[in-house]
Amino acid sequence: xxxxxxxEPRGLVVNEALxxxxxxxxxxxxxxVPELVIDGVSGYAFTAGDVAGLQxxxxxxxxxxxxxxxxxxxxxDVIRRFDPPSAQRRILHAVVRS
Numbered sequence: 001x002x003x004x005x006x007x008e009p010r011g012l013v014v015n016e017a018l019x020x021x022x023x024x025x026x027x028x029x030x031x032x033v034p035e036l037v038i039d040g041v042s043g044y045a046f047t048a049g050d051v052a053g054l055q056x057x058x059x060x061x062x063x064x065x066x067x068x069x070x071x072x073x074x075x076x077d078v079i080r081r082f083d084p085p086s087a088q089r090r091i092l093h094a095v096v097r098s
Contacts, residue, residue, distance in 0.1 A: 002058065005030055006048045018042055018079035021072025023065045025057050035082070040064050042078040 001017040003026045011030035018024065018036060024043035026033055037043040044064075046057040065071040080086070 001025070002054075003027065003030055004046075004048065004054055008032075011036075014043075015079060015082065018075040021068075021075050023061060023071055023075055025054070025061050027054075036078060038078060042075045 001013065001022050001024045003011055003013060003024065005011070005027050006029055008027070008030040011026060011032040014024050014026060014030065014032045014036050024037055026037050026043060026045050027048035028045045029048040030037075030045075033045045037045050039045070044057045044061050046053040
């Protein structure tokens, strides 16, 4: 899945892609990059507007994610950290620490 946005507060479509085992190529302008787009694991990020960079990143992703089954498992492992029970644990931990 490719999300070449110039501005994207979150990029919820990345959550959906990862939940379905699909790696992503996302511009660094998307708010989901630091948590969800892990280089070589769940996707790659590139600089928004850099067409040549997008092309290089897409080619790199095609090679890195050739093992569809392994890639799908890694993508789902990344997004699983953001499921409701995991979010509940993180929120509770943050509240207790404050």
